[in-house]
Each structure stands twice: as C-alpha cells, then as structure tokens.
Amino acid sequence: MPLYTPPNLTSGLDDTLVETISTVPSFTPLFLLFVFGVVFLGGMVAQKRRIGFSDAPMWAVLGSISSLTIAIIMTLREGLIQVEVLGVVVAFTILSGFWFFTSRGRGET
C-alpha cells in the first residue's frame, strides 16, 4: 500500500499542484512562509555582511511583498490558495509596512 496517492502528473503543472494542495492543505501557507523567510533572512544576512547592520523592517516588507506577489498569482487558479490565506498575507504585508514606516529614527530616511 503506498504511503500517499500520487497526483496525476499528465494534466499539467497547475492540476498537479491543486491535487497536492488538496491532499496537504498546509502546502500553500508553508510555501509562502518559505518565500518570506528566504527574502527576509537572506536579505538581512547579506546586508549585515556588506555594511555591518541589517534593516529588519525593510526586509520584512520586501519578504511580505514577495509572498504577496506569489499569492495573488495563485488566486488565478481555484484550489491553489484560500481566501483566508490571502487575507493573512495581505494583513501581514500591512503590518510589515507599519513596522517599516514607524521604525525610522531621526535623520533616517
């Protein structure tokens, strides 16, 4: 008995993804979290190595917008993303923006 039912790989990549997500519903949020983490952590580490400090709010905004860009593309096909997940991504982007815009010190742009 197989551990899981493999998706139908002959009907296109989007159908494969939809079948995968219907089997594992947490695939989409974890994939978006992965994208956010790569941009956020990668950007911070690279910036710190180059100039000595890392601007965490800026990389949080960039990571959020990267996740949001992928999320809104996923809305074009039913079954890839749920509206609740999209709402969380949008809300997190807005909260990151709030963090970014209110984290500027005096004389800092």
Next chain:
Amino acid sequence: MGEIKFIAGILLTIVFTIAIISYVINFANDNNAPVSLASDPEFSSLSSDLKGDVQTFREQTNSSSQAFSESSIEAGSDTLQSPGVFLTIISLPKMIYSILSLGFSQVFGNDVAFGVVFTALATFISIVAILYIWKTWKGGNPD
C-alpha cells in the same frame, strides 16, 4: 522618532494599506480570479473607511491651519491658549487602530490571548501621539 516622523510614518502606513488592498482587489476583478479578497468584506470596508478618514484629516488640517494663522500670542506668553490646532493628530491613531485591529484579527484570529498584545500596542501609539501634542503645545521642540 520626532513628531514629523511619527505623523509621516502613520500617514504612509495608511496610504500603503489603501494601496495594497486596492491592488489585490482590483487584480482579482481585472483577471476574473476565482479567489478574491473582495470575498472578505472587512478589507473592502477598511479601505473605504480609510479613504474617508484621510479626507476628514485633510479638512481638519485645513481648518486648524486657518485657525492657527488667524490666532495671536499675547505678549509675555510663549504658548498657545488652546491645543486645538494640534488635535488633528488625534485622528491618526484612530486610523492606525482600524488597520492594526484588522491585521491582528486576520493573523491571530479573535483569540483573547493575543488581544492583549494588540491592546498594549494601540494604547502605546495613542500615548505617543498625546505626548507629542503636549510637548509641542507647552513649547517644546516638535522635532
């Protein structure tokens, strides 16, 4: 962070929120996306409320600017008699409260365990706004 940075940060957050929500909703409309943020009425109402609040903020600023230009300071006095001219800043934490409450309810749900975090943050922002008004009114450096 001075008063000007504070106001600019809050205003940019409001404009950023309106832009993101409008973009996501209009993207779904333009492309006939089956999953649309418009399905969640909280986002649409927040965006339209913020647009109205920004308009109100502009009108309040205009009227308080006119009142300020028509006011005078008595000899020997180094401060204004009324803080009314600074009260437009009060509407900014109200808009931020709307944004943060939606963000927290979307991310954390309506769990009371996280509600205290939001309450503390919103109260802190309000206190900062009040302190800036008081500091400026008494003649301090508004930064």
